[in-house]
Amino acid sequence: MATNDLTTREDVQDLVRQRYGEAALRVLSGNAATCCGSAPAETCCGSTTDKGSCCSDSDTISGNLYSDTEASEIPEAALLASLGCGNPTALAQLKEGETVLDLGSGGGIDVLLSARRVGPTGFVYGLDMTDEMLALAERNRAEAGAENVRFLKGHIEEIPLPDDSVDVIVSNCVINLSANKDQVIREAFRVLRPGGRFAVSDVVVDGHIPDAVRRDMEAYVGCVAGALEKEEYLDKLAAAGFVDRGIEPTRRYRFSDLEVSAIAASAIEELTPEEREALDGRIMGAFIRATKP
Numbered sequence: 001m002a003t004n005d006l007t008t009r010e011d012v013q014d015l016v017r018q019r020y021g022e023a024a025l026r027v028l029s030g031n032a033a034t035c036c037g038s039a040p041a042e043t044c045c046g047s048t049t050d051k052g053s054c055c056s057d058s059d060t061i062s063g064n065l066y067s068d069t070e071a072s073e074i075p076e077a078a079l080l081a082s083l084g085c086g087n088p089t090a091l092a093q094l095k096e097g098e099t100v101l102d103l104g105s106g107g108g109i110d111v112l113l114s115a116r117r118v119g120p121t122g123f124v125y126g127l128d129m130t131d132e133m134l135a136l137a138e139r140n141r142a143e144a145g146a147e148n149v150r151f152l153k154g155h156i157e158e159i160p161l162p163d164d165s166v167d168v169i170v171s172n173c174v175i176n177l178s179a180n181k182d183q184v185i186r187e188a189f190r191v192l193r194p195g196g197r198f199a200v201s202d203v204v205v206d207g208h209i210p211d212a213v214r215r216d217m218e219a220y221v222g223c224v225a226g227a228l229e230k231e232e233y234l235d236k237l238a239a240a241g242f243v244d245r246g247i248e249p250t251r252r253y254r255f256s257d258l259e260v261s262a263i264a265a266s267a268i269e270e271l272t273p274e275e276r277e278a279l280d281g282r283i284m285g286a287f288i289r290a291t292k293p
Helices: 012-028 041-045 068-072 076-080 109-118 131-144 181-191 217-221 230-240 255-261 265-269 273-278
Strands: 099-103 123-128 149-153 166-171 192-205 243-253 283-291
Touching: 099 109, 099 181, 109 123, 109 131, 109 149, 123 131, 131 149, 166 181, 181 192, 181 230, 192 230, 192 243, 230 243, 230 283, 243 255, 255 273
Parallel strands: 099 123, 099 166, 123 149, 166 192
Antiparallel strands: 192 283, 243 283
16 A cells, blocks of 8 residues: 555545445454454454454454453454454443443444443443444444444544533544544543543554654554654643543554554565664553543
8 A cells, every 4th residue: 555644634534434434344244344444354364254363362453352251241243343452441440320422433342331331320422433333333232232322423523412411431542543633632521521531542652653654544544653652642631621641551562563454565665674673562552541620
């Protein structure tokens, strides 16, 4: 795939919608999802006939994020469509009766897990811009029998909910895909109630990333090129008004992991051996916490 300058791109949403729509269609048609949102599953995970052979186990970014118990609580299609980099519902400390919003809810895995945690007195919204993912999520909701769930179509930069309407915002490797992260974080602050919690999993950078990786479209969809540097993420949260900000690494990726599933071959060819080695551990899956005062 050719590399492109992503700093002024206006079609990032179209790129993400296309790739994640394709992933949803594969699950809806009975085939496994992609490993990382870019390559066919069989190219990086081997056979997809086994439920645990790809995104739920083998892929370094999206694999082994959910426990066997969690997997048993949700439809198999929700697990197969998971393209995240963490397990925010396990770390968000959700409580009975809370209202939760999942930004970029995809096939609904984190929405359905959240719905079980907040119980019948709580409620969970899932927001996604991709029609195919919304169709898959609604099918999974019906199969799970989740009555305290509603999926919304829209963009995470313009959340279709009123001010001060949710207690917790979760998200799983989606905010880094936005071309306007400041607006996403401001919108999250707006819809949270006072005392509300921002509790998301995302890919975060800890150090310099070569320009070849930053420009790569495939790495963007694979949650790498658009990732914020750690201190920049914290600064954006502070600028929006959040307090008690923190970033906790949950998984650090080696370059060998990224070249298999998240970076185009053309971008890899531009990297020197020293740059490849320096990437080890510099890109990480992380849990980001913050509170609205």
